[in-house]
Amino acid sequence: MKYVKLFEGFLNEGKIDDLRSALDKTPAEKFDIIANTKGMEIVIHKLGLDGIKGKEATEDQLQQLFRAVDDKLYYPRLPISYFFDVPNELPKGVKLIHLTNHADVIVKDGFTRGTQDFNDLGMSWGSRKSAPKPGWNYAFPEDYIEHAYGTLEKAMKHWNAKEAVRFEADAVVAFHYGDDVYQALFWGPDAKNIERIK
Numbered sequence: 001m002k003y004v005k006l007f008e009g010f011l012n013e014g015k016i017d018d019l020r021s022a023l024d025k026t027p028a029e030k031f032d033i034i035a036n037t038k039g040m041e042i043v044i045h046k047l048g049l050d051g052i053k054g055k056e057a058t059e060d061q062l063q064q065l066f067r068a069v070d071d072k073l074y075y076p077r078l079p080i081s082y083f084f085d086v087p088n089e090l091p092k093g094v095k096l097i098h099l100t101n102h103a104d105v106i107v108k109d110g111f112t113r114g115t116q117d118f119n120d121l122g123m124s125w126g127s128r129k130s131a132p133k134p135g136w137n138y139a140f141p142e143d144y145i146e147h148a149y150g151t152l153e154k155a156m157k158h159w160n161a162k163e164a165v166r167f168e169a170d171a172v173v174a175f176h177y178g179d180d181v182y183q184a185l186f187w188g189p190d191a192k193n194i195e196r197i198k
Contacts, residue, residue: 028054083122085175096139099161103196111188139184164198167191
């Protein structure tokens, strides 16, 4: 499947398993693991911790970085690998559901807005940065909605969406640790047979 390898490579670069396991390390070791994780250099620089090693860091510097990693303020700066588990191919024949407040526009014109930078995809609300040009978007496998939320209506309420569309597209499905659900990532222009269902 054309996108799985693409995402696998990107996620592996982030060494996310090391970042998560850092919780079991000493503060100095945890500092170094976080600092060496792809994408964290932005946070390190923002905090003025460039070039500092864990064993050299003061207690204040250690805690400053640990707080930053857990603070939602920094979430958009973290690599996508901080949020998603290993990606899988969307099973053949499974349709996708996208929750929205612009169903009629999407049915008429397709997905004309999206997120083009992989680093913005870690946040499911990262699409707030979506530009008026094609890019990556989020959806749920149709057969997963009921499992995750009980009903489509409950899923819509959870995501503050008043409408929903069903469609077909190649997609990568991966577990999102922040949202605690599986999500599908798809390239907007790939979507076809779009229909409004709510």
